[in-house]
Amino acid sequence: MENITKKIRAVAKQALINKEIDKILGWKKGDLWSESYPVFITKPEDADSLIWDSFCINNLSKYLIKELPKYDKIGIFIKGCDSTSFNQLLKDNRINRENVVLYGIPCEGMVDPEKVKKIMLNDRVTRVKKSENGFTLTNKNTSKDVLGEEIKYDKCLTCTSPNPVVYDQLLGDVVNNNVNREDRFKGVEEIESMTPDERYNFWKGEFQRCLRCNACRDICPACSCVKCVFDNSDAEISGKAKTEGEDTFFHIVRAYHVAGRCVDCGECARICPAGIPLDKLNRKIIKDINEVYGEFNAGLDSTTPAPLVTFKLEDADTFSKQGGK
């Protein structure tokens, strides 16, 4: 990881000096062991603050929507999941490929600070470092070795695209993808196996905790509308009330809206302050699309049309049948 940090800094500095790019989006270390956050750099001398570690979870792609109109060319570091969301933004015509220089970074999965805290909650962890077989958690007095599976984000444990699918330059070696693809839908299957009432109550219980903060929408690379319908007070559905109906409406509308465009990056679930497993809602739709229209992964490229916005005569549902099931 230190090697990649060195490469990131060198690449960023050179590109800014040569004026190949006007701005670069990367990550910087904060005061805490768990804190690596987005940083936007325009001066070559600031490139030395860039880092790459197991906490560079933030997807920087979505920032391009707001940043690109301000600059001619922007450089950006992207992991596998960031690259699929980049492709999705291209497909949605929200950004132009020629205005971006992509530095791809193969990713071995990011560490979930909550899982680390579960293991060493009150022992003041000061550092989490990659070791040969996993990670070493260190505090003032002691250190502890854990396996990657114990502290990586759930979403990283079932990640199917650890390597960037689009890039101009790749920093680092390609990571082996040895995830069991079936595991990805296990959580969905658990919910599918419930009775309709159980399922309703499950989601009712989850949505009950929703704070309506919109973080799931605001971090989502597939949520890229210029003005979201939930921000449009003229539409009279701004729905600020915290009621069962409003909460459910918001989440169902959002899930349908990103159907076929969700790249399954899991950011919605990661950042939800109420811990609602929103990724399962989106993944259910992905699973259904796979079953009905054949396997489709949004964001693998920026050209293949999504199944839900295309019609083929051989589609499973030809629209010729009358009525629903």
Add this chain to the structure above:
Amino acid sequence: MKKILKTKLPELWQKIDADFDLFLPIEKNKTLNFSLWKEGEKVNLDRVRTNASPKHLVFPQTETYLKFKNENKKLSLEVVEAEGDEYVLFGVRPCDVKSFKLLDNIFLRDPVDTYYKVHRDRGIIISLGCSNPEDTCFCTSFGVEAASAPEGADIAAWDMGDSFLWKTQSEKGQKLMESVEEFFTDAHEKDLKTLEHEKDNIREKLKELPFSNIDLSKIKGTQQEIFDQEEIWNEFSEKCLACGTCSYLCPTCHCYDLCDYKGSNKGEKFRCWDSCMSSDFTLMAHGNPRTSQMQRLRQRFMHKLVYYPKNHEGVYSCVGCGRCADRCPVHIDIVKIIKKLGGEKNEL
């Protein structure tokens, strides 16, 4: 000072639950929140910070106060009373206890907010000392006593390992204490000594926290000067996602919006939490005075660090609970802002 063994807690909860709504930090689906206690719920009193603050108990996220109906061209109005029974809130950390006082400054000043007052009057608050503060805690910088009994708690409690020590601090607290006296014994001299030791422990831990070096008195400049530092506000706001996580989790954020549910001939008027992060924040008939995210983010921190203290004898509208530092999806938090504005202790 009274003492209760932890093994007696289930009976204590039952007894309190019989007379009051009992709210405890309850763990559910990976989250910890103050929720209504029921037999069998997983109570977690070890973890210091609940996901959301308990402010929803005194300031519900949505509250209907008026229903209206139009029948045969006749308009009728029905005032809706504040809902909820008397309640006991156990395990409130000193930062959250102080946040109630900060909300009081807003809602109980003239004209008194009757709904807030009803919720506030119905509650008995039992605080719990922070034996294990988290990395993102910085309450000391805001004058919160995480070790001592916080002002505003009806009863103050401390975790002593296999027992809790209780100190009654108000009439309401005394009344509750009398009704559950059977589960308690008098604390001995030895317990009080151990408590002093525990308080010292807590103070030591607080000193070692990563954010213990923030010092608000170092923030220099007039209100206008701080406001005008657009470079700083831009730097943060360009990364801000404009979600409302910070303001909704914050125990002191109290902005609200007034809205209607509109039907064809009847409806309801309600108020609900608002957030300066929302694009329609401060939207008025003539338009919106805050058109950019920079202006809205600046509002959030100016409110906490400048406007509120200006109106309330220098008291900041932050209690250092650390929820924003813990939960902001892109790690923008008040500590970074304070430091950027110069509010850091000078290193020797």
